[in-house]
Amino acid sequence: MKEAIIRWKGGMAFNAHTGSGHDLVMDARVDVGGENSGPRPTELLLAALGGCTGMDVVSILRKMQVSFDRLEIAIEANEATDHPKSFTDFHLVYRVWGSDIPAEKLKRAVELSETKYCSVGGLFRKGAEVMSKLEINGTVIA
Numbered sequence: 001m002k003e004a005i006i007r008w009k010g011g012m013a014f015n016a017h018t019g020s021g022h023d024l025v026m027d028a029r030v031d032v033g034g035e036n037s038g039p040r041p042t043e044l045l046l047a048a049l050g051g052c053t054g055m056d057v058v059s060i061l062r063k064m065q066v067s068f069d070r071l072e073i074a075i076e077a078n079e080a081t082d083h084p085k086s087f088t089d090f091h092l093v094y095r096v097w098g099s100d101i102p103a104e105k106l107k108r109a110v111e112l113s114e115t116k117y118c119s120v121g122g123l124f125r126k127g128a129e130v131m132s133k134l135e136i137n138g139t140v141i142a
Contacts, residue, residue, distance in 0.1 A: 013037055042087075045120075046075045049090065052120040056113035057094065057106075064105045068098035077128075090124060092132040103141045106134055 003019040012028035013035065026041050028034025039047070050073040058071060074093040079085045094110055110132060114121055124130055134141045 011035055042079075045087070045124075046077060046090075049118075049120045049124060050075050050092075052118040053092070053094075053110075053113045056117045057109045060109035060112055060117075061105065064109065066101060066105050066109075068096050068101055070097040071095070087124065087128045089129040089131065092130065093135060094132060095135045095138075097137050101136050103134075103136060106136065107141070110134060 005017045007015045007017070009015050009025070012033045014026045016024050016026060018024075024044075025038035026044065027036055027038040028040065030036055054071065054073050061068065072095045074095065075090060077087045077090045080088050094106070096106060114130065114132065121130055
């Protein structure tokens with residue numbers, strides 16, 4: 001079982017203490033009573049998605065013996081206009097840099113993450129569309 005303890009710090013700030021022993025601060029914008037001392041909870045959802053799928057892709061590429069110099073995942077998400085303003089869709093861009101990166105292996109690694117391994121993406125897919133694009137050394141691959 002995963003766990004976290006979330007403690008109010010005053011104003012609109014909260015400290016999250018995770019079961020693995022890490023802490024992070026969440027806060028709101030100044031115009032809604034926060035002090036902007038940390039990311040918004042919804043931003044952390046995007047970070048969780050990127051971290052989850054990123055770890056999968058790195059692990060799978062290593063098993064495929066694909067070397068790369070850099071990997072990043074850019075994520076944008078749209079929210080519903082009405083409360084609770086849940087995410088309606090996610091757009092991920094997987095960007096990988098290095099020499100001799102086989103496009104088919106990168107596609108397969110992303111596919112496995114998105115359809116089998118990434119629990120965060122699996123959760124989001126239950127209520128939103130998740131779309132992705134892949135780039136190798138700045139070139140979009142089909």
